[in-house]
Amino acid sequence: MLSKKECLRRFYQQFQFDDQVLITIDPDPDALASALAVKRLLWRHVSHTKIALIRPIKRWNNIAMVKLLKIPCQDINSISTKDYSKFVLVDGQPHHNEVFRSFSYNVIIDHHPFQEVSYPCHPLECSIEKRPFFDIRPSYGSTSTILTEYLKTSRIKPSSSLATALAYGIKTDTRNFERQTLEDDIRAFLFLYPFVNRYTLNKIEISDLSIEDLKFFDEALKHYTVSKHRIFVFMDEVPSHDILVILSEFFLKLHEISFSVVAGIVDSSLVIVGRSDGRKHVGEFLKKAFGNAGSAGGHGAMGRAEIPLEYIRKKYNVPICERNIIEKFVFDSIE
Ligand SMILES: [Mn+2]
Incomplete structure (x- = not known):
């Protein structure tokens, strides 16, 4: 040296x-x-x-x-x-x-x-x-x-x-x-x-946001479901998975929430980003729920799954994947 x-x-x-x-x-x-x-x-x-x-x-x-x-x-x-x-x-x-x-x-x-x-x-x-x-x-x-x-x-x-x-x-x-x-x-x-x-x-x-990104917050605030200390958010198309990460981390700031899952469409895939305060293992949760449908994994506090929309379309035998179908798929998978 x-x-x-x-x-x-x-x-x-x-x-x-x-x-x-x-x-x-x-x-x-x-x-x-x-x-x-x-x-x-x-x-x-x-x-x-x-x-x-x-x-x-x-x-x-x-x-x-x-x-x-x-x-x-x-x-x-x-x-x-x-x-x-x-x-x-x-x-x-x-x-x-x-x-x-x-x-x-x-x-x-x-x-x-x-x-x-x-x-x-x-x-x-x-x-x-x-x-x-x-x-x-x-x-x-x-x-x-x-x-x-x-x-x-x-x-x-x-x-x-x-x-x-x-x-x-x-x-x-x-x-x-x-x-x-x-x-x-x-x-x-x-x-x-x-x-x-x-x-x-x-x-x-x-500085991880732009004024343009505020519309995603607007959308997220209209499409969330809280159950116990978990929150689920459904987004339409987003430009990249970054915004899903930001939203997922944002919702974990709520003191009542210990587990946040944000799903959105990136290109032709459903991307699901999870964040947790550690009480629930995100990686294992996503793997169990979505591992058969696509790629899924992560750590205790953060994880991600990616499922081709084509998979969901075929599974429900629909011509296109509308928001309600995607929501149904997510809830069916995590049940
Ligand atoms: Mn370096």
Whole structure:
């Protein structure tokens, strides 16, 4: 394992002053924050850096993050990639994606499991000039942690927006330090904390809805059934299962409710999302009720089932699946 100083030295060794550097990312919070950190590290070391997104940002939290922290980034399809002399990949590896595979990277910094076959050349087998620099630490909770260490080692005081981005990257990837967290992740977070804008961080964390989504709440409030401490909600078509998760978590906020189930149609499937305060095992419940009809499972507190509408249509021998049929199917299944 290289020392932190040596990692930083090798990182800088890849670049010259006249380089145009393209940083490619699959835009989740950890990747966005890591890319912003690379941009900061390379400031005044290269001629130009650009952050390229391999897919559009969809989640509202991430849109809020980019907007509030003013993270400069652009869709990769609107960039002429041949104008760039160096390529950096953070929070990902070439085998994760076809777009990543199409680049020959000079630097790869990541925390996902290491896959050697995916590299353009083995670090010990290619010539020094062609040797890419990669720093892969699968034990780390986030790539933001690695980049925070780079900033620390290079004695850069992060700006408030960079610190906020990295803190959010660490928090989301470790799910607030509840999973795969090392002491290093906590130490990095503590280093960033004095520079973090806590109001902005909080606004980003809670921004998981848009005004347009309010219509789903409106619909949910018209179509719920409460029985004892359980609530069942039936939605029509929804754009993705995310809104079902938000609704399911929302209804669990009711102190009388210990178990919430929200069903809706996503594409041509009935998706059922369950949340529980732990008294009833959601995964087992969904598996028992819907396991024969489609895929179903989960943990004690959260679970999900997905049933093709075609299955329900055939089961009840109807031309199309109307809301009442779907409700009947759900209630028949859980009885
Ligand atoms: Mn990550």
